[in-house]
Amino acid sequence: MNPKKINSEIIQNGSEIVTGTSQAVGINRRQFFKWLGGGLAVAFVWQDTSILAAAEKEILAFKKLPTEQIGAWLHIAEDNTVTVYTGKVEVGQNIRTSLAQIVAEELLVPISAIKMVMGDTDLVPYDAGTFGSRSTPAMGSQLRKTAIAAREALLEMASQTLKKNKSALKLANGKITAPGSTALSYGQIVKGKQLLQTISDNAPAIAVSQWKIAGTSVPKVNGRDFITGRHKYVSDIKIPGMLYGKILRSPTFGATLAAIDVTAAKAMKGVTVVHEGDFVGVAAPDLSMADKAVAAIKAQWKTTNQPSRAEIFAYLKNKASSGQSGGRNGGTTKGDMKAGLAAADKTLQETYLVDYIAHAPMEPRAALAHWENGKLTVWTGTQRPFGVQSDLAEEFKIPEEKVRVIMPDTGSAYGGKHSGEAAVEAARLAKAAQKTVKLTWTRPEEFTWAYFRPAGVIEVNAGVKKDGTLTAWEFHNYNSGGSGIRTPYEVANQQIQYHPSDSPLKQGSYRGLASTANIFALESQMNDLAQLVNQDPLEFRLKNLQEPRLRAVFQQAAEAFNWGKTKPAKDHGFGIAGGTEKGGFTATCAEVAVDRNTGEVKVIRTTTAFECGAIINPEHLDQQILGAIVQGLGGALFEAIDFENGKILNPTFAQYRVPRFKDTPIVQIIQVNRPDLPSAGAGEAPIVAIAPAIRNAIADATGIKLKKLPLVPNGLLVHLKKS
Amino acid sequence: MELQVNGVKRNSKATPDSSLLSVLRDEFDLTGTKYGCGEGQCGACTVLLDGKAVRSCRTPLSATQGKKITTIEGLEVKGKLHPVQEAYLKVDVFQCGYCASGMVMSTVALLNNYPNPTEEQIKDFMNGNICRCGTYPRIVKAINEAAAKV
Incomplete structure (x- = not known):
C-alpha cells in the first residue's frame, strides 16, 4: 500500500516554489495551484526511470515531464471536491461513471464527491484517444493507483496534524478519524497546503475482494441531465452572435470543382462564403439561411469513375497486397499447411464476404469553433480530442497550444468518431467569418462523409479429422483488417494473413474492428466443419479449444440457453459462436425462426456469456453487452452501405435499416465475473459472436449456409428457392 | 406566429x-x-x-x-420529474442518451393511449424511435415501470 513516491513536496501556502506553468497538462500561463486553489494534486506518470530520475531533481515534476509521461491526475480541494482529469471521453460507454467509481473506491469518498473533467485538451493530460476498449484496463488502473497515492498522502498529513500513528487512523466517507480526535474532512486536511506528488506504475492496487463502490451498479452519474434534456451536446451549445455553417458537398467522392459562382450567396445579408480550392462553405445567421446560401451557389463538378458495390469484392481482392504478418493484427504461420491438409479426412474451402456498414451514431458530427486572439477553441464530439487538436494545428499552421478541443459527453461513436472533419470545417468557416460558427452535419452527410466499417473478402481453407481434430487452418482477410484474425482453436498447421487493400470508400474503426468480420468467417467455418464430421458444434469447438476463459463462456452460454437439451421447433434453428477480442471473452447462442412463405428471418432469443475480468459496474456492463448484441444484429441481418460510382445510395434511416424495437429478440446476458483478473474493456468484444451465431442458427433451421454479411437484407426467400 | x-x-x-x-x-x-x-x-x-x-x-x-x-x-414540474422520467432514471436506461428525450416523449404519448400497454403495443408504438446504443429492452422495462405508476 506504499506507493513509490518519486517526488513529493509539501509546500506551505504562498510559496513561490510551485509556479506551475504546467505545459505537461496543458494549463498554460497559469500557476498550478492558483488555478486549482490549493490542496493536494497527484499525477500518474508512466514509469520511465531515466525521466523520473531527472524529475527528482526538479521540485516541480510536471514542468519537466514530457506530456506523454503523464497519464491522469486528480486534485483534492479545500472544499472536499475531488476532481479527476483524464483525456478519456464519454460516448455512452458510461466510463464517466466507472472511472469515478474506481477513484471513489480507493479514496473512500462518496461517488457524488467526484468531479470528472474529461477530454478537454487545455485541462487534461495528453491521451491518444478513447478506443480499443482501453479506458477501463489502462485509465482505470492509472486512476486507481493515483487515488491510492492520494489516500496515502492524506493519511500522512492527518497523522502529522492529529499527532497520531497512521495505523490508528480510519478513513471513511471522505473523512479521517482517530480515537479521541474530531474527524477531519479531506478538505480540512489539505487546507493551506499545496502538495504535488507524482506516482509511477509501481504503485500497488487494492484487492478487488475489498471493493465497496467499484463492482456495484452505480447509476450513470449525470443520468438526470439526459432524461430531462438538460445535457448540452455539441449541437446544443450556443454562443451569442454565433453563425450557422453549412458545407457545399460534391455530388460524388473524388470530384473536383470545375467552375463555381458564389455571387448570389455572397449577396445574402450576413452570409460569409468560403471558397478555398474544393472547399466551399457558408456561415449565416441561421440555419435556413445557410441552407439557402448553399443552394444559391452554382457549382460544376468534375467527377471521376469510382468503384461500385456490385464489383467491390473483386476490386478489393485485386487491389490487395500479398500480406502483412507479425504484430497483434498481423498473421501467423505455424507448421505446414500442405501436411495439415494431407492429414485431414475432410477439408472445407470457403469465401466469406462482408459489406461496408455505417456507425450511424444518433448524434451526427457537430462542431462549434471560436477564434479569439489567435487561439482556436473547438467543441466537438470526437474520440480523439488530442488528435483533432493536432489536425487543427496543422490545418491552420499554429502551435498545438493555440488550439483547445473540448469534448462534451457525446451522442455515441462506436469507433466512428476518431476523426475531426466537422471541427476543421467549422474552424475554417469561423476564421473567415471572424465569428463563432456551429456546424452540425445532416444525417445524409453523416452517412456519406464520415467513414465506414470496411468491406472485406475472407478466404478460409481448413482440414479436420474424422474424430473432430483440426489439422489445418488457412485464413486470408482482404481489406477488412487484422483484429481477431487468429484462431483461438488449437491447430498444428496454420497460415493466417491480413492483406491490406485499396478501399474506394473511406474506412476506419468500428466496434470490434475487423473481428466482427474475421470471427464471422471463423465461426461460420467452425460450424460447417462440425457438421462435416457429424459433431455437435459446441462439442467440436471444445474439443479443439484450450483457452480456459473462452471455454468457460461457451459452456456458460450453452448451459443458460439449454444447448443440446432441447430441440428447435419446426423452422426454428439454434446457432452458437464465440471468440475473444481486446481482453474480453464472449459466446452467444441464438434461436431464429424462418418463415418459409415470406422468407422472413426472426431472431427469437439470444444468450450471451461474457467475461472481462473483474466487473466494475454490473448494470453498465449489462448495457454494453446488450448494446453490442443489438448493434451486432444490424450488421448481421440487414445493414449494408450501397454505393455506385462514388455515390452513397442509401444515406438515410428510411433507406439504411438499423435495428429497432421490433427487431430486438429476448436478450439473455450471463456476466462471468473474475475478480481475480484485471478488468478489461467491454464495449467491443461482446459484438463479435452475434452474427455467426445467427448465421449458424439459420443453417440449422434451413440447411442454408450463408457466407455474406449482412445475411438476409432481403429475407431468405431467394435462398430458399435455390435450395 | x-x-x-x-x-x-x-x-x-x-x-x-x-x-x-x-x-x-x-x-x-x-x-x-x-x-x-x-x-x-x-x-x-x-x-x-x-x-x-x-x-x-x-x-x-x-x-x-x-x-x-x-x-x-x-415534463419536469418545479424540480419534480414526470413519472416516465423517474422510471427511466430508476432503470438507468441510457448510454449516450442522445435518443433519450424522444424516447421519454414517445413513452408519455404511449401511456396517454395505453395506460397499461402490452409488450406488443409498446414495440409497435416505439418502433419509430431509434437507439443505436441498443437500449431497447431496458426502455421496455422502464415503460412497464412507468405504466405501473402513471
Whole structure:
C-alpha cells in the first residue's frame, strides 16, 4: 500500500516554489495551484526511470515531464471536491461513471464527491484517444493507483496534524478519524497546503475482494441531465452572435470543382462564403439561411469513375497486397499447411464476404469553433480530442497550444468518431467569418462523409479429422483488417494473413474492428466443419479449444440457453459462436425462426456469456453487452452501405435499416465475473459472436449456409428457392 | 406566429413552413429536442402536440396553431420529474442518451393511449424511435415501470 513516491513536496501556502506553468497538462500561463486553489494534486506518470530520475531533481515534476509521461491526475480541494482529469471521453460507454467509481473506491469518498473533467485538451493530460476498449484496463488502473497515492498522502498529513500513528487512523466517507480526535474532512486536511506528488506504475492496487463502490451498479452519474434534456451536446451549445455553417458537398467522392459562382450567396445579408480550392462553405445567421446560401451557389463538378458495390469484392481482392504478418493484427504461420491438409479426412474451402456498414451514431458530427486572439477553441464530439487538436494545428499552421478541443459527453461513436472533419470545417468557416460558427452535419452527410466499417473478402481453407481434430487452418482477410484474425482453436498447421487493400470508400474503426468480420468467417467455418464430421458444434469447438476463459463462456452460454437439451421447433434453428477480442471473452447462442412463405428471418432469443475480468459496474456492463448484441444484429441481418460510382445510395434511416424495437429478440446476458483478473474493456468484444451465431442458427433451421454479411437484407426467400 | 410551448405563449419570427424542431432548438433554445435524421425516421425530435407524439422535424409551424406543444423541458414540474422520467432514471436506461428525450416523449404519448400497454403495443408504438446504443429492452422495462405508476 506504499506507493513509490518519486517526488513529493509539501509546500506551505504562498510559496513561490510551485509556479506551475504546467505545459505537461496543458494549463498554460497559469500557476498550478492558483488555478486549482490549493490542496493536494497527484499525477500518474508512466514509469520511465531515466525521466523520473531527472524529475527528482526538479521540485516541480510536471514542468519537466514530457506530456506523454503523464497519464491522469486528480486534485483534492479545500472544499472536499475531488476532481479527476483524464483525456478519456464519454460516448455512452458510461466510463464517466466507472472511472469515478474506481477513484471513489480507493479514496473512500462518496461517488457524488467526484468531479470528472474529461477530454478537454487545455485541462487534461495528453491521451491518444478513447478506443480499443482501453479506458477501463489502462485509465482505470492509472486512476486507481493515483487515488491510492492520494489516500496515502492524506493519511500522512492527518497523522502529522492529529499527532497520531497512521495505523490508528480510519478513513471513511471522505473523512479521517482517530480515537479521541474530531474527524477531519479531506478538505480540512489539505487546507493551506499545496502538495504535488507524482506516482509511477509501481504503485500497488487494492484487492478487488475489498471493493465497496467499484463492482456495484452505480447509476450513470449525470443520468438526470439526459432524461430531462438538460445535457448540452455539441449541437446544443450556443454562443451569442454565433453563425450557422453549412458545407457545399460534391455530388460524388473524388470530384473536383470545375467552375463555381458564389455571387448570389455572397449577396445574402450576413452570409460569409468560403471558397478555398474544393472547399466551399457558408456561415449565416441561421440555419435556413445557410441552407439557402448553399443552394444559391452554382457549382460544376468534375467527377471521376469510382468503384461500385456490385464489383467491390473483386476490386478489393485485386487491389490487395500479398500480406502483412507479425504484430497483434498481423498473421501467423505455424507448421505446414500442405501436411495439415494431407492429414485431414475432410477439408472445407470457403469465401466469406462482408459489406461496408455505417456507425450511424444518433448524434451526427457537430462542431462549434471560436477564434479569439489567435487561439482556436473547438467543441466537438470526437474520440480523439488530442488528435483533432493536432489536425487543427496543422490545418491552420499554429502551435498545438493555440488550439483547445473540448469534448462534451457525446451522442455515441462506436469507433466512428476518431476523426475531426466537422471541427476543421467549422474552424475554417469561423476564421473567415471572424465569428463563432456551429456546424452540425445532416444525417445524409453523416452517412456519406464520415467513414465506414470496411468491406472485406475472407478466404478460409481448413482440414479436420474424422474424430473432430483440426489439422489445418488457412485464413486470408482482404481489406477488412487484422483484429481477431487468429484462431483461438488449437491447430498444428496454420497460415493466417491480413492483406491490406485499396478501399474506394473511406474506412476506419468500428466496434470490434475487423473481428466482427474475421470471427464471422471463423465461426461460420467452425460450424460447417462440425457438421462435416457429424459433431455437435459446441462439442467440436471444445474439443479443439484450450483457452480456459473462452471455454468457460461457451459452456456458460450453452448451459443458460439449454444447448443440446432441447430441440428447435419446426423452422426454428439454434446457432452458437464465440471468440475473444481486446481482453474480453464472449459466446452467444441464438434461436431464429424462418418463415418459409415470406422468407422472413426472426431472431427469437439470444444468450450471451461474457467475461472481462473483474466487473466494475454490473448494470453498465449489462448495457454494453446488450448494446453490442443489438448493434451486432444490424450488421448481421440487414445493414449494408450501397454505393455506385462514388455515390452513397442509401444515406438515410428510411433507406439504411438499423435495428429497432421490433427487431430486438429476448436478450439473455450471463456476466462471468473474475475478480481475480484485471478488468478489461467491454464495449467491443461482446459484438463479435452475434452474427455467426445467427448465421449458424439459420443453417440449422434451413440447411442454408450463408457466407455474406449482412445475411438476409432481403429475407431468405431467394435462398430458399435455390435450395 | 404564436405558439404554446410548455404552458407558455411564445412568439416565433419564423415562417409558417419552418420546422417546429428548428424553432424549438434555435429560436427558443429548447435544445432537449434533438435532430437525428430530419425525415421523421428516428424519433429523436419527438414532442407532444395536444398530448400526441409528433416528429417535430417534419412538423411545420403552421400545424401547431392552437395546439399545446410539450417538449422534454416541460415534463419536469418545479424540480419534480414526470413519472416516465423517474422510471427511466430508476432503470438507468441510457448510454449516450442522445435518443433519450424522444424516447421519454414517445413513452408519455404511449401511456396517454395505453395506460397499461402490452409488450406488443409498446414495440409497435416505439418502433419509430431509434437507439443505436441498443437500449431497447431496458426502455421496455422502464415503460412497464412507468405504466405501473402513471
